Amino acid sequence: MSTNAIVAGPDDDEIGDALEAEGVDVTRVNGVVSRPSLEEAGIVDTDLYVLTDVGQATTIPIACDLNDEIRAVTYTRDTVPEFVRGQLDLAIDPRLMDATIVAEELID
Template sequence: MTGDSVTVVVAGPDEHGVGEELTALGATVSRIEDVVSAAALTDAGIADADYLVLTDVEEATGIPVAKELNPDVTVVTYAERSLPEFVAAVADHAVDPALLSAAVVAEELAGDD
């Protein structure tokens, strides 16, 4: 990885280990394991985050909240299910774990500075 470390908020269960892969590549990772609310996002450091990686589409309502708190955050969903239509246009990238491994996603995010 070149340059400064990226900061990532991982929200939802991380069954595929994308948070661990990011940490191994030098990213600063914080987690939200409960409801993705404004308070949880703030506590996790969304204001300074480069990325929000959402692993639970049931928490998709947190995406516009994250964008409101940090308009520059890049939102990546890393989930097998599709996002609800009302937030699909707000997310920047949607990745299916069956198509790309957590290691590949982490390398793309950590190297994308």
């Protein structure tokens, strides 16, 4: 069974490409991320939600509400708001860990 991921927000640090290199089926959501856009991207059947824009952190509870099994990850240089920290599985700063290493760890 293959792993599916949604990468939401700008992907300047190329986490989406790194996940694809690991064999992950990646769907990208750009612009304003909303419940309808997450549903359209397939959040209900997705294994991994990677958010790169903490300005859209309110989408983490939405993703978790729509999919109890999803792993929520932020991959951003910005500080994650306190209100979503409890729902995150992992928060990583790209300056500290390269996208390739993060992708390998998320898949293992």
